[in-house]
Amino acid sequence: MTDKVQSPFPPELKPDMEAVLHFYATSPHHRAIGLKSVSADAEKAVMKIAYDARFVGNPDTGALHGGIVTTLLDSTGALAVLARVPAGTAVATLDLRIDYLRPALPKLDLIGSSHCFRITPNIAFSRGTAYEDGNPDDPVASFVATYMLKPVGIGMDTGGKQP
Amino acid sequence: MSLADDIAKLRAEERLTEVIDLIPYARFTGFQAYWEDGQLLARLPYRDDHIGNYTANIFHGGLIGALMEHTAFMHLLHHVERNRLPKIVNISANYLRPVAPTDVIASGAIVRQGARVANVRVRAWQKGWDDPVATADVHFLLPKPRTTSE
Numbered sequence: 027m028t029d030k031v032q033s034p035f036p037p038e039l040k041p042d043m044e045a046v047l048h049f050y051a052t053s054p055h056h057r058a059i060g061l062k063s064v065s066a067d068a069e070k071a072v073m074k075i076a077y078d079a080r081f082v083g084n085p086d087t088g089a090l091h092g093g094i095v096t097t098l099l100d101s102t103g104a105l106a107v108l109a110r111v112p113a114g115t116a117v118a119t120l121d122l123r124i125d126y127l128r129p130a131l132p133k134l135d136l137i138g139s140s141h142c143f144r145i146t147p148n149i150a151f152s153r154g155t156a157y158e159d160g161n162p163d164d165p166v167a168s169f170v171a172t173y174m175l176k177p178v179g180i181g182m183d184t185g186g187k188q189p
Numbered sequence: 190m191s192l193a194d195d196i197a198k199l200r201a202e203e204r205l206t207e208v209i210d211l212i213p214y215a216r217f218t219g220f221q222a223y224w225e226d227g228q229l230l231a232r233l234p235y236r237d238d239h240i241g242n243y244t245a246n247i248f249h250g251g252l253i254g255a256l257m258e259h260t261a262f263m264h265l266l267h268h269v270e271r272n273r274l275p276k277i278v279n280i281s282a283n284y285l286r287p288v289a290p291t292d293v294i295a296s297g298a299i300v301r302q303g304a305r306v307a308n309v310r311v312r313a314w315q316k317g318w319d320d321p322v323a324t325a326d327v328h329f330l331l332p333k334p335r336t337t338s339e
Contacts, residue, residue: 055249058238082213084274086192091214092277093255100251101241119250123281 034147035112042113043067050105059094061101064137071106073098073138074159088132095136095156095167096124102138103152103171110142111150115177120149122171130166134158140169148175193274196266205229205267212259218252220259229267231260233293240290248288253313253323256295257282261309261327264297269307273332278306282325291315293322300326307331 043066050056050063059081064072075081075098083091104117111117130136139162140154150173155165190198195211206222206229209215218239221232233239233248233256241249258280265275295313302308306328313323 049244052243053249054238054240054243055252056241080213080217084192085211085213091212091255092258092280093214093218093251096254096258096280096282097249097251100249100254116245118287119284121281121283122250122254123279124254125279126277 033110033145035145039112041109041111043109045113046105046108050101053101055097056101059097061098063105066105066109068110069141071102071109071140071142071154073102073105074135075138076135077133082132084129087129089129090132090136092124092126095126095130096122098136098138099124099140099154099156099167099169100171102140102154103142103169104173106140106142106152106154107145107150107173107175110145111175112177115175117150118174118176120172120174122169124167124169126167128164128166130156131158134161136166137162145175149173150175193272196274197272200266200270205263208263208266209259214255215259218255220256222263228296229264231256231263231295233295235290235292245287246290248290248293250282250284250288253284253288253293254280254282254325256293257311257313257323257325258327260295260297260311260313261325261329264299264309264311265307265329268299269302269331271332271334275307275329275331278328278330280325280327282323284323286320286322288313288322289315302331304334305331 061075081094142152144151153170156167157165297311300308309327311325314321
């Protein structure tokens with residue numbers, strides 16, 4: 027997972043990770059579910075969500091709902107992209123594919139880890155895994171996603187219109 | 190009673206829309222289910238804390254994926270009677286439009302159901318069915334069918 031990524035952007039246009047991490051920390055849905063950034067650089071983005079009984083998908087087993095895994099990985103994949111694009115670039119998910127490899131063990135915090143392995147002027151590609159904290163070699167899910175890039179500031183100005 | 194038993198009971202009593210009450214995450218997000226013109230629909234009512242990106246004021250994409258996964262699961266429970274629950278294998282979601290801060294509705298359709306695996310296609314919309322905001326393909330592993338000896 028250490029692909030060499032050639033950026034289409036001029037080297038002087040660097041990411042503003044302080045702004046990105048602030049944006050992530052203040053996202054209403056991130057706050058609602060306690061989804062937190064752990065680290066983010068050009069190689070890897072890591073996020074964490076604490077186990078919470080409200081997020082359970084199967085009350086018999088206590089396993090988390092796939093929707094929580096989707097949210098964790100969607101955000102983590104976008105964070106890996108944001109760590110490689112010029113400050114102010116907006117990122118929107120175009121598609122994502124998640125394979126559920128096994129149920130997440132109950133009571134354990136979940137980590138999302140992602141790497142952005144290709145960037146073009148319009149599209150960026152990320153892939154990664156979700157796993158219980160401390161257990162990165164036996165992931166519960168793997169994912170790959172593509173993101174649209176838009177140089178208009180964090181966020182998108184399209185509100186309901188076609189990107 | 191297991192979740193499978195509880196769901197089987199709801200199914201038998203034609204109260205499958207109440208399956209949301211059995212799933213903590215579905216309750217947490219506020220998913221709803223209802224029948225319209227003979228079709229089982231799911232709804233994600235807008236809530237301020239569903240916003241992922243406050244600059245653009247749009248839903249978090251993960252929630253839309255969650256809604257579509259739940260819609261596929263519920264659709265399968267209605268159409269395929271088994272005594273255990275289907276297990277999700279994977280989901281492939283397409284985000285077609287920014288999802289504006291109003292309710293999102295979703296419906297599912299079984300594309301192919303084999304002996305062991307089912308493929309369910311889901312469409313999510315806001316203004317109307319013909320203007321989708323997202324679609325998904327979801328694969329489920331199906332438990333063995335009921336046998337006459339059971």
